[in-house]
Amino acid sequence: MKFTPLPLHGACLIEIEPVEDERGFFARTWCAEEFKSHGLSPGLSQCGISFNKRRGTLRGMHYQAEPFAETKLVRCSSGEIYDVIVDLRRASPTCGNWFSVELSAANRKMLYVPEGFAHGFQTLTDGAEVCYQISQVYKLEYSRGVRWNDPSFNIPWPISDAIISERDRIFPDFTP
Numbered sequence: 001m002k003f004t005p006l007p008l009h010g011a012c013l014i015e016i017e018p019v020e021d022e023r024g025f026f027a028r029t030w031c032a033e034e035f036k037s038h039g040l041s042p043g044l045s046q047c048g049i050s051f052n053k054r055r056g057t058l059r060g061m062h063y064q065a066e067p068f069a070e071t072k073l074v075r076c077s078s079g080e081i082y083d084v085i086v087d088l089r090r091a092s093p094t095c096g097n098w099f100s101v102e103l104s105a106a107n108r109k110m111l112y113v114p115e116g117f118a119h120g121f122q123t124l125t126d127g128a129e130v131c132y133q134i135s136q137v138y139k140l141e142y143s144r145g146v147r148w149n150d151p152s153f154n155i156p157w158p159i160s161d162a163i164i165s166e167r168d169r170i171f172p173d174f175t176p
Contacts, residue, residue, distance in 0.1 A: 001014050001015065001016060001017060001027075001028060001029075001031065001034055002014065002015040002016075002017060003034075003038045003040075006099050007094065007097070007099060008085065008087045008094045008097055008098075008099050008117070009087070009092055009093065009094050010039075010114035010117075011085055011087075011099060011111070011112060011113065011114055011117065012038065012040060012111075012112040013101060013109060013110070013111060013112075014073070014109065014110040014111075014112055015108070015109055015110075016028065016029060016108050016110075027108075029073075029075065029110065030044075030073065030133060040071075040112055040114075041071045041114075041115075041135055043071075043135045044133050044134070044135060045134060045135055045136050045137050046134050046136075046137055046138065047131065047132060047133050047134065048131070048132045048134065049077075049129060049130065049131055049132070050129070050130040050132070051127075051128075051129050052079075052123045052127070052128045052129070052130070053126065053127065054123070054126055054163055055123055055124060055125055055126050055128075055159065056122065056123060056159040056161060056162055056163050057122065057123045057128070057162075057163045057164075058120065058121070058122040058123075058148055058157065058159075058162040058163065058164045058168070059120055059121055059122075059164075059165075059168065060084065060118065060119060060120010060121060060145070060148050060168065061084070061086060061118035061119065061120040061145055061146045061147070061148050061150075061168075061171065062118060062119055062120060062143070062144070062145045063088065063116070063117065063118045063119065063144050063145065063146075064136060064138070064139065064142045064143055064144065065142045065144050066142075067142075068136045068137070068139045068142040069115040069116060069136070070115060070134050070135050070136040071112070071113060071114055071115055071134070071135040072111075072112075072113040072119060072132055072133070072134050072135075073110055073111070073112055073113075073132070073133040073134075074103065074110060074111045074113060074119065074121075074130060074131070074132055075103060075108070075109075075110045075111075075130070075131045076103040076104050076105060076128060076129070076130050076131075077105055077129045077130070077131050078105050078127060078128060078129035079104065079105060079123065079124070079125035079126070079127050079128030079129065080102060080103070080104035080105070080106070080123070080124040080125045080128060081102070081103050081104070081121040081122065081123050081124060081128050081130060082100060082102055082121060082122045082124055082157070082158050083100065083101050083102070083103045083111050083119075083120075083121040084098055084099070084100045084119070084120050084121065084122075084155055085098065085099050085100075085111065085113050085117045085118065085119050086098040086117060086118040086119075086146065086153055086155075086174070087116065087117055088116055088117060088118055088146070088174060089116035089117075090176060092116070095176055096152060096153070096174065096176055098153050098155055100155070102124070103121075103130075104124075115135075118145065118146050118174075120148055120168075122157050122158060122159055122162060124158065124159075144171075145167075145168065145171035146171050146172065146173065146174040147169075147170075147171045147172060147173050147174075148162075148164065148168060148169075148171070150173045150174055151173070152173065152174060153174070
């Protein structure tokens with residue numbers, strides 16, 4: 001795997017390195033030893049899938065509070081998404097900053113989201129499926145979010161007519 005550190009401290013873009021033959025290819029998408037050698041948390045507690053019927057679906061900006069803060073490894077296994085992370089760590093020099101990347105079944109890139117980051121995405125195609133590897137179990141009482149269109153972030157979502165849940169619409173703005 002190829003690990004590229006991002007401008008937000010602790011976040012990383014990961015690309016597979018396929019070994020190809022006449023049948024297709026094989027590639028690792030996770031290796032505890034490699035993650036650890038790059039300073040990334042190798043722990044996994046659960047995996048999940050988000051299936052999204054329609055282009056323009058926006059999910060986010062989600063995170064889990066301590067003591068169940070989570071790291072995520074995010075990959076788009078079908079279709080294409082505009083993926084966004086925001087650093088919410090108050091002691092971080094990049095607190096309040098965000099980063100975006102297009103993840104797709106075609107480019108096979110993965111986004112490593114550290115603890116203390118909010119995560120969200122908008123689908124760029126119908127039928128987009130997103131796979132998550134997560135370091136903590138889900139705890140509803142620790143589930144949090146910040147508003148997807150918080151003016152302090154000013155994230156330029158690609159599709160203005162977003163399909164978004166009521167829960168995601170009413171998250172509060174971030175206060176550093």
